[in-house]
Amino acid sequence: MAEQLIITGTSKGEKYKELLPQLEALIGGESDLIANLANISAALRETMNFFWVGFYLVKGDELVLGPFQGPIACTRIRKGKGVCGTVWQEKKARIVPDVNEFPGHIACSTGSKSEIVLPALKNNEVAMVLDVDSDQLNDFDEVDAQYLEQLMRIIERSL
Ligand code: SME
Secondary structure, eight states, rough: SSSSSOOOOOOHHHHHHHHHHHHHHHHTOOOOOHHHHOOOHHHHHHHHOSEEEEEEETTTTTEEEEEEEEEOSSEEEEEEEEHHHHHHHHHSSSEESSSGGTTTOHHHHHHHHEEEEEEEETTTTEEEEEEEESTTTTTTOOOOOHHHHHHHHHHHHHO
């Protein structure tokens, strides 16, 4: 696949709709997980203009920072801690409209105001989470959840 994204839509839904098959093709042509997660992070940030987007990988009893795009971030998160650790524990995606309202939120950057975190499962266990942060309050909705869930299913097929 060409190392270039083609996005013509202007609405959030249109952009996701065009992006997902291109990401699927990108992953399909490469077996290295880290390379794929790196390109997915870059593609999401470039297309959707997110403040921070990246993966935390389950390693033993912690989440460890993986490929990401944006300001530097915390490297390790324990199960049940912050939004990412909660999503790991609950195996369920979370939209946080205002990070200051989330008990135990881990503020890697003061610029982050809202976030969405989704898990990818392997053998019914969380293998990683995708964390997307916005510098705007209440920036994520069902459109993000729906398309990013599809993306996690695509990633799961490569695990
Ligand atoms: N806010 C996240 C930590 C990761 S950073 O935002 C990149 C959390 O509460 O889990």
